[in-house]
Amino acid sequence: MAEVQPPRSGGIWAAADLLTPMAIRVAATLRLADHIAAGTRTAEALAEAVRADQDVLGRLLDHLVSAGVLSHTGTAGYDLTAMGRHLCDGAPEGMRAVLDIEGALGHAELSLVHLLHTVRTGEPAFARQYGLTFWDDLSADDERAESFDALMGARLKAHAPAVAAAYPWGQLRHLVDVGGGDGSMLITILQDHGELRGTVVDLPGPVRRAGKAIAAAGLDHRAGAVAGSFFDELPTGADAYLLSSILHNWDDAAATRIMRRCADAASATGRVLVVDYFTDQNIMTEGDLRMLCYFGGRQHTLEQLGEMAGSAGFGITSVTPAGRLAVVELRAAQ
Structure with a gap:
């Protein structure tokens, strides 16, 4: 069976791609940029630091290099590019917290996979994804509620x-x-x-x-x-x-x-x-x-x-x- 690969010609694929945005969000959630900035640079050391599968994390890191978020150091290690530094905590835009899948907004973003349902019905996608409203979800999770308050305050x-x-x-x-x-x-x-x-x-x-x-x-x-x-x-x-x-x-x-x-x-x-x-x-x-x-x-x-x-x-x-x-x-x- 031939390998399934989407066509890469034209800008429409870049505009519709889900893989790279999710890879970046996973990096933000695992705080990979902060670990790399602190000197943890290899896939082995990063996997131990973030409690991840070393092989899969290495493949994710390599894709982040292709996406321009990371660079290879030449010693089996990784470094941050200018883009990647935006994923550090304390970066002016606060993007790491925004993209964190376990935070309030990153969690909500995952519901966008149900945009078709929203377009067809007019109903929020969040409830389709999680079975309760955004506000009820915040009420049920203190850490996510604190994340939301902090993000809105920032x-x-x-x-x-x-x-x-x-x-x-x-x-x-x-x-x-x-x-x-x-x-x-x-x-x-x-x-x-x-x-x-x-x-x-x-x-x-x-x-x-x-x-x-x-x-x-x-x-x-x-x-x-x-x-x-x-x-x-x-x-x-x-x-x-x-x-x-x-x-x-x-x-x-x-x-x-x-x-x-x-x-x-x-x-x-x-x-x-x-x-x-x-x-x-x-x-x-x-x-x-x-x-x-x-x-x-x-x-x-x-x-x-x-x-x-x-x-x-x-x-x-x-x-x-x-x-x-x-x-x-x-x-x-x-």
């Missing part, structure tokens, strides 16, 4: 300087960061605007981390963290309610409910501020399918956000670019 921290610089936060007196996680976004905004007060509202786990982060930043005299759900009533009386990368995690009904809770708390004199991707088309389409497969969510367009806000009696009053994100201001319709 993402918010990376975008926070651009968001803090883009919008006139100094015009506000009190900002409530709804679903604000570990407080990374709020802390950066408060550090840039010395008169502003802030509150993080989130579930008990993130709130504990937010409280510690706020104290460590020396901001506990004008910021705090309150346990609560954005599906329930929110603290009233603030000038603005921030939703940073929140709405896309939920289906249309749930996202609209979150919006209404914020609008109710803001009432007629406050505003709701939505921070998300609204202008980068590549991010929009890729993120949209991921949110659909993970949660049944949606990466909203400005028009869709406006419709959702309209159902809560609010309308878009401004859109301010903030790096790759945008800050969309919503106020009560007059």
Whole structure:
């Protein structure tokens, strides 16, 4: 029987290949880059360090050389290429944790093999893969939940300087960061605007981390963290309610409910501020399918956000670019 090999001509195979992306994700999960950077360079030594089959790991390492992630040292060893160094813990983009199959996002990515099911039915792929929703899966696994919180905190921290610089936060007196996680976004905004007060509202786990982060930043005299759900009533009386990368995690009904809770708390004199991707088309389409497969969510367009806000009696009053994100201001319709 002839060997089964896919055709390699043209770019379509490179775009559709599953093997190399999975090989890189396995490398990230096993923390191979960190072991190699620390001087563990041979297949034998790496197999012992990561508790893997030496023969199979060697074959994986050789493919990672072909993929440009590793290089041969000439002494039966392996070294990191410039690409491979992105898989080290502490690399600026934090890609190792993102790609880790045992972490929250890497675990969710495996559900994308059921994209056909999602396209045919409109149902999330995650539940098809694992038999429960993304959020129920997090609730059942403390380590994965901590991974998710850490990944989201790192993402918010990376975008926070651009968001803090883009919008006139100094015009506000009190900002409530709804679903604000570990407080990374709020802390950066408060550090840039010395008169502003802030509150993080989130579930008990993130709130504990937010409280510690706020104290460590020396901001506990004008910021705090309150346990609560954005599906329930929110603290009233603030000038603005921030939703940073929140709405896309939920289906249309749930996202609209979150919006209404914020609008109710803001009432007629406050505003709701939505921070998300609204202008980068590549991010929009890729993120949209991921949110659909993970949660049944949606990466909203400005028009869709406006419709959702309209159902809560609010309308878009401004859109301010903030790096790759945008800050969309919503106020009560007059």
